[in-house]
Structures are given as C-alpha cells and as structure tokens.
Amino acid sequence: MAEDRRGDAGDDRSAGDPVADAFADGPAFVPYLAVGDPDYESSLAYVEALAEGGADVIELGLPFSEPIAEGPTIQNAVARALEAGMTPTRFFEFVEDLDVDVPLVCMTYYNLIYQFGSGQGPRPFVERAAEVGISGFVVPDLPAEEAGPLREACDEFGLHLISIVAPTTDKERLEKLVEVSSGYVYVQARLGVTGASSSVSDRTGESLARLSDVDLPKAVGFGISSGEQAATIVEAGADGIIVGSALVDIVAEGHERGESTEAVADRLETKARELKRGALDGYGRRTPAPEGTSD
Amino acid sequence: MSSEGERSGTGGDGGEWIAAGDGKFGRYGGQYVPEALMPAIEELTDAYERYVLNNEDGFMDEFRRRIREFGGRPTPLQRADRLSERYDTEVYLKREDLLHGGAHKLNNALGQVLLAKYMGKERIIAETGAGQHGTATAMAAAHLDMPCEVYMGERDINRQRPNVFRMKINGSEVTPVTTGRGTLKEAISETMRDWATNVEDTHYVIGSVVGPHPFPKMVRDFQALISEEAREQAIERTGDLPDSVVACAGGGSNTMGAFHEFVGDGSVDLFAVEAGGSSLAVDEEEGVAPNSASLSTGSEGVLHGARTKLLQDHDGQIVESHSVSSGLDYAGVGPELAYLVDEGRVTPVNVDDDAAIEGFHRLSQEEGIIPALESAHALAYLHEQHEELGEVTVVNVSGRGDKDLESVIEETTRRDVPNAPDMSMFEGGL
Ligand SMILES: Cc1ncc(COP(=O)(O)O)c(C=O)c1O
Numbered sequence: 263m264a265e266d267r268r269g270d271a272g273d274d275r276s277a278g279d280p281v282a283d284a285f286a287d288g289p290a291f292v293p294y295l296a297v298g299d300p301d302y303e304s305s306l307a308y309v310e311a312l313a314e315g316g317a318d319v320i321e322l323g324l325p326f327s328e329p330i331a332e333g334p335t336i337q338n339a340v341a342r343a344l345e346a347g348m349t350p351t352r353f354f355e356f357v358e359d360l361d362v363d364v365p366l367v368c369m370t371y372y373n374l375i376y377q378f379g380s381g382q383g384p385r386p387f388v389e390r391a392a393e394v395g396i397s398g399f400v401v402p403d404l405p406a407e408e409a410g411p412l413r414e415a416c417d418e419f420g421l422h423l424i425s426i427v428a429p430t431t432d433k434e435r436l437e438k439l440v441e442v443s444s445g446y447v448y449v450q451a452r453l454g455v456t457g458a459s460s461s462v463s464d465r466t467g468e469s470l471a472r473l474s475d476v477d478l479p480k481a482v483g484f485g486i487s488s489g490e491q492a493a494t495i496v497e498a499g500a501d502g503i504i505v506g507s508a509l510v511d512i513v514a515e516g517h518e519r520g521e522s523t524e525a526v527a528d529r530l531e532t533k534a535r536e537l538k539r540g541a542l543d544g545y546g547r548r549t550p551a552p553e554g555t556s557d
Numbered sequence: 558m559s560s561e562g563e564r565s566g567t568g569g570d571g572g573e574w575i576a577a578g579d580g581k582f583g584r585y586g587g588q589y590v591p592e593a594l595m596p597a598i599e600e601l602t603d604a605y606e607r608y609v610l611n612n613e614d615g616f617m618d619e620f621r622r623r624i625r626e627f628g629g630r631p632t633p634l635q636r637a638d639r640l641s642e643r644y645d646t647e648v649y650l651k652r653e654d655l656l657h658g659g660a661h662k663l664n665n666a667l668g669q670v671l672l673a674k675y676m677g678k679e680r681i682i683a684e685t686g687a688g689q690h691g692t693a694t695a696m697a698a699a700h701l702d703m704p705c706e707v708y709m710g711e712r713d714i715n716r717q718r719p720n721v722f723r724m725k726i727n728g729s730e731v732t733p734v735t736t737g738r739g740t741l742k743e744a745i746s747e748t749m750r751d752w753a754t755n756v757e758d759t760h761y762v763i764g765s766v767v768g769p770h771p772f773p774k775m776v777r778d779f780q781a782l783i784s785e786e787a788r789e790q791a792i793e794r795t796g797d798l799p800d801s802v803v804a805c806a807g808g809g810s811n812t813m814g815a816f817h818e819f820v821g822d823g824s825v826d827l828f829a830v831e832a833g834g835s836s837l838a839v840d841e842e843e844g845v846a847p848n849s850a851s852l853s854t855g856s857e858g859v860l861h862g863a864r865t866k867l868l869q870d871h872d873g874q875i876v877e878s879h880s881v882s883s884g885l886d887y888a889g890v891g892p893e894l895a896y897l898v899d900e901g902r903v904t905p906v907n908v909d910d911d912a913a914i915e916g917f918h919r920l921s922q923e924e925g926i927i928p929a930l931e932s933a934h935a936l937a938y939l940h941e942q943h944e945e946l947g948e949v950t951v952v953n954v955s956g957r958g959d960k961d962l963e964s965v966i967e968e969t970t971r972r973d974v975p976n977a978p979d980m981s982m983f984e985g986g987l
Binding site: 326402 | 588589593596753754844867869871875
C-alpha cells in the first residue's frame with residue numbers, strides 16, 4: 263500500500279503531522295470522552311486530566327441523539343451531555359477552550375457532520391474543525407461506501423479520516439477501507455457496541471494479523487478497561503489502545519455520587535496513567551525486542 | 558428512477574440476471590451503518606438478488622405459496638358501500654387487516670424470515686412500534702421454526718399490550734427498550750446494536766421500507782403484493798385504474814406496497830398520509846415534534862442507515878416524534894418515498910390525532926371494520942379530501958384495530974370526539 267494517505271498528506275502537510283507523531287515512538291494511548299458530560303466546565307477539566315495522565319491522541323465525542331454504535335455507558339454519557347446543552351457549535355467552542363497539547367480527533371455520527379452549515383454536506387463542518395485545531399474524525403456510521411464526500415473535505419483541509427476495522431472485515435473490504443483512511447486505523451477488538459469488559463477478545467490478534475500489510479498505525483479499541491489489558495493488546499502488536507467506556511464510567515460514577523470535578527479529574531488522570539503504563543509495559547514485553555511500530 | 562426495471566414481485570422469469578442496484582433513490586438511500594455490519598449487508602444484498610429478484614431455488618415461488626396458504630392472500634378489495642354513498646365517490650378498501658396477524662406487516666416479515674432461512678441464519682431479531690411487525694415476525698419465525706427476539710420501546714409496550722402477548726405466545730422474546738421516549742426510533746437503534754453484536758448468525762428483519770440498502774427495496778418488493786393485487790382487482794371491478802390510492806405512512810411500507818405497481822400509472826394519484834399529531838410545529842428547544850410528519854415537514858438527513866427525510870433540529874439531532882398511533886410514531890421515512898415525493902409522484906399529506914380517532918370510529922360504525930389507528934389516518938384523509946380524490950379511490954386498510962382498543966378508549970374519553978359512542982362504561986379500565 264505504497265499510496266497510503268499518510269505518505270500523500272505528509273508531503274503537503276509538512277513533517278509535523280501531530281497524529282503521526284503521536285504514534286511515532288512507542289505505543290499511543292488514545293482515550294475517549296463524551297464532550298459536555300456531565301457539563302461543559304467539568305468536561306474541560308476531565309479532558310485536560312487525560313492529557314496530564316499521558317494521552318497521546320484524544321478522541322472527543324460530539325454527542326448525537328442516536329448513537330447506534332454505543333453501549334449503555336456511552337449512550338448515557340451522550341444523553342447527559344445533550345441534556346446539559348452540548349451542540350456542534352458548543353463543541354467547537356469547547357475545543358478552542360481546551361488547554362492541551364495533544365492531537366484531537368472528533369468522534370461523531372454523520373448526520374451532525376452533514377447538517378452543519380445547513381445541510382450542504384460535510385465541508386462546513388470540516389472547515390470549522392480545522393479552524394479550531396481538530397486533527398481528524400472517527401465516524402462510526404460511515405463505511406467506506408459512503409465516505410467519499412467527507413474524505414474529500416478532509417483532504418482539502420488536511421484532516422484525517424480514521425476508519426474502523428471490525429472483526430468481520432475481510433481482505434477485500436479492508437482494501438476499500440484503507441483507500442479512504444488516514445491517521446490511524448481503529449481496530450474494533452470485538453463485535454458489538456462500545457463498553458468496557460473484563461476480558462480481551464482473542465479476535466484482536468487475528469485482526470492485527472490481517473492488518474499487517476496496512477501501512478498505518480493500528481489502535482485497538484472496544485472493551486479495554488485496565489492497564490493489564492492494554493499491555494496484552496500492545497504486546498500482541500497494537501500501535502495504540504483506545505479506551506472509552508472505562509473512562510466514561512469514572513465520569514458517570516463521580517456524577518452519581520456528587521463528587522467534585524477535581525476528585526473525578528484526579529481519578530481520570532490516575533486511570534490514564536495506569537493505561538499508558540500498561541501500554542508501555544506491553545511494548546517492553548514484545549518478543550523479539552521491539553522493532554518499533556508496524557512500519 | 559434507479560429502481561425501475563427491478564420489479565421483482567413476479568420473480569424469476571428466467572434468463573436475465575437482475576441486480577439490486579446501488580441502493581440510491583435520487584439523493585436518498587445508501588448504507589450508513591457501522592463497518593461491522595457491512596459484510597452482512599453485502600451478504601444480504603447478494604441473497605436479495607439471487608432469491609428475491611432472480612427466484613433462485615424457487616424462493617419467490619415458496620414465498621408466494623406460503624403467503625397464500627399461511628398468510629391468507631390475496632386479500633379482498635372491498636367496495637365500501639356506505640362510505641361511497643356518503644362521499645358520492647367509489648371507495649374501495651384494500652383489506653390488509655384480513656391478512657394473518659391483522660396487518661400488512663406479514664408480507665415483509667414472512668419474506669424476510671424465509672430469506673434468512675435460505676441464507677442459513679440461525680436467529681431472527683426485529684424491532685416493533687405498534688407491535689404489528691413484531692407480531693408478524695414472531696408468527697413467521699414460529700411458522701418457519703426460527704428463534705426470535707423483538708425489541709420494543711417501553712412506552713409502546715404499554716400502548717400495545719395485546720401484541721406483546723401475541724409475540725410471547727408465539728414463542729418470541731420481547732425486550733423492552735427504555736432509552737429516549739421508548740418508541741420505535743429507540744427500538745430500531747437497539748436492534749441495530751444487537752445486530753452489530755450477533756451479526757454472524759443473526760438476521761435483522763427490519764419492519765418497514767427504511768434502513769440501509771437493500772432493506773428499502775427488499776421490503777418494498779415483499780409489500781408490493783398489495784398493489785399488484787389491488788391494481789388487478791380494481792381493473793376487474795371497475796374496468797379501469799383507480800383515480801387515487803391513499804395509504805398511511807409511518808416508515809412507509811404499506812404506502813410503498815400500495816403504491817409500487819401504480820407508480821408507472823401516471824393517471825393514478827398517490828397520497829401518503831402522515832400523522833399530523835397534535836400540531837405540525839417542532840419545538841427545537843425541547844427536541845420534540847408533536848407529529849410524525851417527516852415527509853411533510855422534515856428535512857434531509859441520515860438516520861438508521863439511510864439518507865432520507867427526517868424530523869431533526871437545525872444541528873441534526875433527531876427530535877422525538879409523536880402520534881396517537883404507535884405504528885406511525887417515527888422520525889424518519891423510507892428513502893424511496895422521500896424520493897417519490899421530491900419527484901412529485903407521491904403527494905405527502907397529513908391528518909391530526911383527533912381526525913384519526915374520528916376516522917377510527919367512522920369506519921367501525923359505518924362499515925363494520927375496526928381499523929388500526931394507523932389506517933384510520935388514511936380514512937380520515939378520505940373524509941377530509943374526498944372531493945379531490947377523483948371518482949374511484951382505493952384506501953389501504955393496513956391493519957385491524959384490535960391492538961388499539963385500549964388506546965382508543967383512553968384517547969376518546971380524553972377528547973371531544975363527535976362521532977364516538979358513549980365510553981363511560983369503560984371507566985376504570987378494561
Ligand atoms: C396497521 C399498521 N399500519 C401501518 C403501519 C405503519 O408502518 P408503515 O408505514 O411502514 O407501513 C403500522 C406499523 O406498525 C401498522 O401496524
């Protein structure tokens with residue numbers, strides 16, 4: 263796959279693609295939070311805590327009313343954020359207000375991208391995202407078949423479109439996906455919807471093996487909740503780990519118990535450190551000695 | 558239009574291979590679903606082409622035999638004598654309420670469960686609003702010996718208890734969905750989540766002409782039996798095509814079923830009657846539309862796998878819909894119907910909750926047919942606009958109203974319905 267987009271884009275986007283850099287040395291820790299959960303101010307503090315805890319890329323969930331790819335944890339987070347008034351416009355303000363030095367990826371559903379700027383297609387949304395410093399998108403309800411217009415807009419503004427590869431994705435589909443993908447590949451560790459789980463799917467190794475020819479970093483997500491799981495996955499060859507529900511659970515618990523924003527932020531930071539540490543440990547455990555990431 | 562030349566209702570006429578097309582109806586349609594589902598959708602598209610469009614292994618023959626013997630097709634096209642007299646036009650009722658299970662939903666449910674069987678799937682899941690689709694799927698699954706789980710919004714479970722019982726009695730699981738307002742929209746989202754988890758051995762029997770390609774076309778093809786029969790029956794009875802066809806539109810499956818074979822008949826006016834609810838306005842602040850009129854008042858967007866007309870706020874958040882009838886209570890509509898509306902071929906209209914309740918009582922009293930509250934919308938439109946409909950009108954009675962009796966009693970006592978019987982004896986519940 264000599265013509266992967268990282269190569270193409272790298273040329274005109276200068277050497278410093280922050281997403282590529284995040285994966286450049288050692289495994290990347292990629293946390294997710296629903297933006298605005300449970301409210302705007304706390305959410306700012308929570309995202310900043312993840313950066314403090316060692317995040318290499320942060321996925322910021324822009325809440326959509328019909329999150330069909332999410333399990334109960336993130337569904338509830340999205341509902342809390344919407345209830346508290348989160349909108350695409352507020353989301354972009356949020357990104358501007360954030361004080362972090364980590365590449366940011368916007369995770370949302372296609373209808374919000376499409377409607378922004380009165381339903382004229384994805385371009386206005388991408389333009390605004392580029393303005394506030396977003397580096398890319400993950401759009402769970404946009405398979406390669408429908409990704410054309412968003413890919414085009416991303417190319418125009420120098421943003422990544424990160425594709426999700428599922429355990430059901432075969433070689434043929436993989437090729438289609440890689441054609442529209444850049445930044446990294448989101449490897450879905452198991453079938454189903456988002457949600458923390460106590461065991462790591464043994465399909466992860468299989469998926470990574472299938473992706474061995476793909477010249478993009480592979481970040482594995484869905485179900486990771488502990489440093490030990492992070493280690494196992496990185497040891498199996500992942501270039502990064504994506505963790506959502508386990509972090510959202512901390513936010514939800516804090517909210518239910520009425521804890522202070524600082525207390526919850528502290529716990530998020532601690533959890534982030536555990537996950538990042540786990541990823542590094544897994545990297546160290548690789549045999550033979552680590553040869554760097556897949557390229 | 559992109560769907561022309563693909564009429565599959567008649568199945569394998571030998572020779573020519575018919576392709577499913579690209580799933581687009583003009584700007585509408587498509588496949589907006591998680592990647593995990595795409596291989597299953599490709600597999601389904603392939604099965605749709607082979608079995609439905611090309612009658613491979615005699616699939617369509619078996620479907621037609623079963624829908625006749627198990628389902629009770631053809632359903633009659635009945636002249637409604639008193640309504641005809643009242644409106645001084647010829648009114649014909651397509652009696653889908655007489656189909657097994659009491660609604661048009663069986664056409665699609667039986668088709669899809671049979672297809673799942675041909676595909677070697679081991680488990681059936683479905684969502685349901687009014688419970689009619691759930692019931693039809695449960696019946697088809699029992700008939701074809703497949704395990705079945707049905708997702709249903711909690712609010713709809715309360716509105717449609719008789720259908721919940723029927724699903725369970727037929728051996729299906731009924732899983733309540735508590736998110737959002739607990740109606741069809743949430744049930745569809747939840748069924749998609751189940752499908753994404755169990756996609757390798759499970760088929761999702763979607764309940765209307767909605768969702769990702771190939772569902773809108775495939776469901777339409779199974780439902781097209783309605784217009785195939787109605788068209789022949791009308792010609793037989795009156796010597797000519799009707800002047801208009803009227804059907805209620807939730808997702809739009811009975812609408813597309815009733816319209817499909819007439820789409821090419823330019824002289825036949827097609828009216829899709831939506832639920833006007835209590836008002837056509839949308840409250841963006843609250844995120845609710847007190848109606849389900851996505852064709853009349855919605856805007857283009859992407860929901861549940863397709864680009865179509867939706868009830869949404871200006872950010873693109875889907876708003877909660879409302880209708881007195883749970884089968885119409887959905888914020889989206891089938892992409893083909895949206896396309897036919899844009900093309901000017903189908904006229905979207907709506908009637909409000911009050912008119913629907915009146916329509917319910919009118920048909921019950923004047924013709925001895927208790928219609929589903931969904932179908933009552935089509936009858937209410939006939940009542941309001943009969944002068945515009947020409948000399949011969951076909952109204953699709955998509956289902957019977959037994960499931961709605963509790964709701965009707967409650968809704969009738971809550972308002973001033975001029976043609977309602979005295980309900981006082983029901984005070985304190987059924
Ligand atoms: C009797 C009846 N008619 C109509 C509908 C609306 O569905 P659609 O518009 O998809 O035919 C339903 C849905 O449950 C129904 O039960």
